[in-house]
Amino acid sequence: MITDVFDSDPSSHTSDHIASVKQLRKVYVKPNSSIAVEALRGVSIDFVRGECVAICGASGSGKSTLMNVLGCLDRPTSGFYFLGGQNVADLDDDGLSAFRGVHLGFVFQNFNLIQQLTVAENVEVPMFYQGVSVADRRAKAMSVIESVGLTDRADHRPNELSGGQQQRVAIARALVNDPILILADEPTGNLDTATGDMILELFDRLRAEGKTIIMVTHEPEVANRCDRIITLRDGLTISDERVAAPAVT
Numbered sequence: 727m728i729t730d731v732f733d734s735d736p737s738s739h740t741s742d743h744i745a746s747v748k749q750l751r752k753v754y755v756k757p758n759s760s761i762a763v764e765a766l767r768g769v770s771i772d773f774v775r776g777e778c779v780a781i782c783g784a785s786g787s788g789k790s791t792l793m794n795v796l797g798c799l800d801r802p803t804s805g806f807y808f809l810g811g812q813n814v815a816d817l818d819d820d821g822l823s824a825f826r827g828v829h830l831g832f833v834f835q836n837f838n839l840i841q842q843l844t845v846a847e848n849v850e851v852p853m854f855y856q857g858v859s860v861a862d863r864r865a866k867a868m869s870v871i872e873s874v875g876l877t878d879r880a881d882h883r884p885n886e887l888s889g890g891q892q893q894r895v896a897i898a899r900a901l902v903n904d905p906i907l908i909l910a911d912e913p914t915g916n917l918d919t920a921t922g923d924m925i926l927e928l929f930d931r932l933r934a935e936g937k938t939i940i941m942v943t944h945e946p947e948v949a950n951r952c953d954r955i956i957t958l959r960d961g962l963t964i965s966d967e968r969v970a971a972p973a974v975t
């Protein structure tokens with residue numbers, strides 16, 4: 727059963743690489759057409775447990791395609807993806823969605839909350855698929871909601887919250903299953919600078935707790951707060967750099 731991969735002993739994975747892609751290629755072919763787009767042309771990256779990685783690059787460079795593969799939302803045309811010791815290619819489609827639900831957390835630019843549900847219910851959604859009891863679901867949701875500072879909003883609906891608050895709900899939802907990886911696509915893209923800073927401070931805290939975060943951003947100030955910046959161009963990695971720690975003043 728795939729949920730056992732990590733329940734057993736996460737440290738049994740032989741390396742510190744929480745996720746690795748090797749020679750990843752993705753070719754999109756339009757139906758009924760011979761036109762093919764090579765969105766990824768051989769990308770190899772090892773992600774280290776506990777690091778926060780920024781994925782940068784111009785529009786069309788392959789960032790979303792890479793995130794979709796990392797998020798088990800799409801499969802590569804060729805190449806390998808190992809996530810938490812699991813060769814993702816060995817999972818069938820049902821296995822893949824189950825794996826995604828249990829081991830990955832997603833944060834989107836547009837928050838992607840369900841408007842009909844309250845904050846607490848939104849945060850409970852990832853637990854539905856795991857047979858967690860109603861009481862345990864609610865207790866777990868309330869504890870993550872508290873960690874993002876929204877306890878007093880638990881019964882509100884998303885449209886009653888500011889953008890920054892909605893993004894904190896989305897982060898709580900991403901955290902609730904204690905995922906191997908948190909994937910964030912332009913998480914501050916729809917927020918003003920001050921609100922975006924609050925979200926980045928929350929990510930700083932998650933990092934300090936050892937969470938692994940991969941974030942697409944086109945903002946240099948955001949990328950520079952990460953541990954590592956990977957830049958794509960035309961489906962290839964053109965740089966992969968550690969961010970220097972800020973000087974202590």
Ligand SMILES: Nc1ncnc2c1ncn2[C@@H]1O[C@H](COP(=O)(O)OP(=O)(O)O)[C@@H](O)[C@H]1O
Binds near residue numbers: 764784787
């Ligand atoms: N579903 C798709 N079908 C065909 N081409 C696609 C599809 N998704 C992305 N592409 C193409 O793949 C390339 C990379 O796209 P994408 O990964 O979205 O880049 P980015 O997120 O960096 O802007 C682009 O040329 C884009 O047009």
Ligand SMILES: [Mg+2]
Binds near residue numbers: 789790791
């Ligand atoms: Mg994109």
